[in-house]
Amino acid sequence: MESLDLDVLKAALSWHQADFDVSLATVVQTWGSAPRPPGSLLAIRSDGLVMGSVSGGCIEDDLIARIRTQGMPAKAELVQYGVTREQAQHFGLPCGGILELVLEPLRDVAWIESVLQQTSLHQLVERTLHLSSGKVELAQGQRQQALRFDGETLVMVFGPQLRLLIIGAGQLSQLVAYMAQPLGFDVLMCDPREEYTGTWQSNLGQHLSGMPDDVVVEIKPDAHTAIVALTHDPKLDDMALLEALKSEAFYVGALGSRANNKKRRERLALFDLSEDQINRLHGPIGLHIGSRVPSEIAVSILAEIVSVKNGVAPSQKKLPV
Template sequence: MILLESTIAGIVPLIPKIWHSQFNHEKDDQRESHVMRSSQQHIIESVNDWLTASQQVWLCTILKTWGSSPRPVGAMLACNSQGELVGSLSGGCIEEDFLEQLKDGSLKERYNAEGGPFVIEYGVTEAEQARLKLPCGGQLHVLLESIEPSSENRAVFVELVQALQNHSRVSRRVDLATGVLSVHSVDAGSDAASSTLEMDCDDSKLESVEVGGGVMVHRLSPVYRLLLLGAGDVARYVAEMAIALEYEVTLCDPRPNYLDHWSVNGVEVSTSLPDDLVRSKFSNPYSGIVALAHDPRVDDMALMEALKTDAFYVGAMGSERTSAARRERLPELGLSEEEIQALHAPIGFSIGSKTPAEIAIAVMAEITAVRYGRRQ
């Protein structure tokens, strides 16, 4: 094992090559390849499938919330002409109310009277809050759309699906007067017709839906990816929590013997060289990289590449002493002071955690805070 702390200036530039020679795999061992989809992506894909099958679709989107709300702004519920549902707006009571109005025809009557999409206000009175079992003071405004299986609407949802599957951010735009749909792909750049609402696709901004100028813009993000370096108990618990939070998780460890007893359902396991994997799959703003190996050959190989990317989070586990030593040697691997400043180390919130599960809680709490702009 090569100890980086003891390297001399002439050897340091060769370290990546030495690592690659030590972990030289003729064929990458990948297990349980799994494509994770966020709940939003699942709904968009379902609507696309229904429109392709020439079914009319009702789509509900939460525009605003007040007080306690069971679901955030941007949450969606879709229903096809056969009564199939995907998504949710609440714990179930609002869904039941929606289905009842759909069944008795009152929704269709109101849609025809409005001439396009309209907003339903839930929880305006205390009596309605009690009837719908909304949390105390909870109110929400829901936009209701009736989407016909026209070629134009099908094209919109095909584009949305493709953008999300390609891991690109995209906005769905609805003309509130006519119901006409359009798409804006932020990663593709802007044009003169693009509104400032469409351009703002920063996920650190919690409100994913904005209304202005007679249009609704719903920012849709691809599923977030999390790369964990080093098979161990902390990685196991982090992976389980991340899966529950709708991350697409990959565990990478180029040391095959460390993987003999490591497995988490829904997690892709790879023995690729960490720097190669970061470059190929985890370099965009929807990626997080977490070094948990306690082995500089693995952790630093990933970090020297990860800190040069647009990943929203890069962190490394270790004590204050270990983290300080790592920061001292990273410049020798070609990283600037500014790049090193982006490293979260020691990783996680300070909550007094001691067990692997407690450490994982601290790690995922910090990752969540960074993702939503609550911590730099």
């Protein structure tokens, strides 16, 4: 799930604690060109205030009107939009798009408190909702576990589905960490230099102590892990890359000019890395967007990571440096 969806749960919990009635809408199935994917969340307060999104806005308007005129649903129910061409046009769905969502009243919010607590500890939580009874069960979640819905039981995982390990705690690293979290990444940082880690804030991500190569081995990078080396210090970046390029990480990148990356590849070739492994390295890191300042460089780095995650080839080549 996206980390922004946790903000939906936080809002729902806060509203419930303030004695408002609250319903939670979850997209469970889509067909055709639906505007939001399964798992998207929307919290609706009894006075019509909303947090989150399940469409471009028209379905939200209908749900708000439904709550205001009919009140909160007595129990969880399945709601479908876009079955006919007229509905699709009325609710702003693309032609042929169909969207199903579960609308549930939040009576007991203990499960939300537990989910927020466990995800704050970098844990994944699987939530099972039984529509007929409203019963909620929580269990340990698995990374990249897809939402499941059979018409009666809804199962989805809360918490970041992706990990981003950043080598370095400097200004660029902090910007990358700050921007990566809304994209659904659980951010980890390693930097043995105390001069830099002293300004790292805990809300940016978890600080892992130790040398970069040891930390890469320790976290056991999988196919849902991205690793970026941003210290610009070969003694630190190269150590991490030696292990990262041998791992299952879906993305490995390093900061530096084209000339510096050429030298880095030559250094890496002196170790036990194959040519294919070295060719996995993204460097110069990031998509070419003419970036010069740290914030723009951070955007270019994350744009490239997301494009690789989504299997989309960059439309623009990097310019030679």
